[in-house]
Amino acid sequence: MKRLPLWGLALFLFFSTIFSYGQKKEHYYNVDKEVTVKGTIKEIKMEPLYKNTSPFLIIILKENKTETIFNVEISPVWFFDHDFHQGEYLVVKGSLYTSEENVQNIIAREVQFSGQTLLLRDKHGFPNWRGGKGQMTRKGKRKRDFS
C-alpha cells in the first residue's frame, strides 16, 4: 500500500482547517449527562449550530437556585411555534456539556412552561420535531377532532 506523501498530508490538514473554520464542534446527546434545570430566561437568540440544519433557537437560562447561566439549545423550529420571552420561568431537562469556551450548554429534551410540555427529543436524544409541516402548523383544529 502506498503511503500518503508528506506534502499530501500537509495539504489535507491545510484544507481541513480552512473548511472547518467558523464551524462549531458538533455535540451529541449524552444520556448519561442528563440534568433538570429550573430557571428564568435571560435572553433569546437564533444561532447556526449544525451543518445542514436551520438555525437553532437558543435560550440563555439563569438557574434560580445557583444563578448559573446555561445556553439551552431548543430546536430549529420552535422559534415560530412558541413565543418565549425574557423573564419566563422554564423547567428544562436535557443533556449537559461544557463547550471549549467553558460555557455550560444543555441540549434540551423536554421543556415545561405555563402548563405545557414540549417534548423535543426522545430519551435517546433523537429529535422529535418535524422539519416540515409541523413548523407553522396550518392545522388549527384538526378535522378529525369533529370541529
Place this chain on the structure above:
Amino acid sequence: MMADTLSLSFFQGATDNLFQNMYAESDQLSTFGIYIDKNFSGLSLFTEGNYSYLYKNTNLSYYTQDLGVNTLYTVSEKSAFYFSLAGRGAFYQADYADFNYLSINFFGAFKTYLSQTSIMKSNYSFEYKNFRSSVFDHTSHSLMLSLDKYFQTKTTLKGEIGWGYKNFLHPYLSEEPMDTETNSPSSGGKGKHNPYRGGLNQFIIQTQSKGQGLQVFSLSGLIAQGLGSRIGLQLTGTRQWSLSGKNPFTFIEEFYAVENPSYDRFSWKGFRIGAQLAVLIPWNIQLKLRYTMDNKKFPGIYSSSLEGDSLGILRNDKRRQPEMSIEKNFSKFSVSLSYFYVDNDSNDPLFNWNGHFFSAGIQWNTSCGERK
C-alpha cells in the same frame, strides 16, 4: 434516500351529531396518518397522507395527501423568515366527489424580537383551490400582524390584526338558479347526508350579482398568565368585520370531516371569546380546559324554515363550546383524549343543534436523522 422523520398516527372519533344540525346522527371515524420529512441544507421536504373512514356513512370516507417544502431563514439573532410552498389533494368517495380538490398554498412569515420581552410577527398566505365542482374554485389571500409584550408579573398581552380576501373564480354558472349535485344523499343506508328541507339541500348558487369576493378584517386580543411552569391561564377575543362581498350561496353549513368551501373564516362576521386553563397534572399529563363562545352572522345567507321558505333574516349562530383534553407524551409516542360539547343556537331552525364529540389518538414518532 432515508427520511429524517417518520410519524404514524391513529385517531378514533365518535359523535352523536355528525352533520351538525337538528337531526342528530351518530357515527364514528377512524383516521390513519403517515408523515415523512427530509432535510437538505436548511430546506425541508415533507409529505403527509391521511385516510379517514366513517363507519355508518362510509361514502363520506376520504383521503388527503400533502406535499411541500419549507425553510427557515434568519436575518439576525433576533429575526427570521419562514417560507412554505405546499400542495394538497383531497379525494372523497362518490357522494362527495364534487368536493375533491387540488390546491397550492404559499405561506411566508416573519418574526422578530423588538426587545427581549416583545415579539412582532406577520405572515402572508395565498391559496388556490381547484374543485371538481368548479363553482367552488377560489383563491384567497390572508395577512396578519401581531405584537405582544411580556411583563414581569408573568403576564403576556397580545394584539393582532388580520385581513383576508377570498375570491370565488366563477360561482355563477348561469342567469338562473342552479343546483349542484354536491349534497346528494349518501348511500350509506341510514346515513343520508342532510336530506332535509324537502330536497332543497343542494347548494343553490345565487344569480344576483353579489360580487365574487369576500373581504374580512379582524382584531384579536389575548391575555395570558403563567403561574409557575405547571399552570397557564389564557383569555382570547376576536372581532371580525365583513368589509365587502357576500356569500354567493343560498345557504351554508359546516360538514364534519369534509372541508366545506362555503363555510370558513371568510364567511362570517361577529365575535369569538374564549378562556383556557392549561395544567400539568401528575405524571406530566397535560390537561386543557377550554370554553369558547361565538356569535356569527353570515352576510348574504338568509335563514329558512324547515320547509325551505326564507324567513327574511340574516342567519345568526350563537355557539357555546366547553372542551377538555389530555395528552401524555412518552419517549417515542404520545397519546391524547379529548371531549367537547357544542350548543349551537341559530335563527335557522335546521342549525339549532347540539352534540357531543369524543376522540382518542396515538401518534408514534421516530427520527432517522442524527442525534446531534
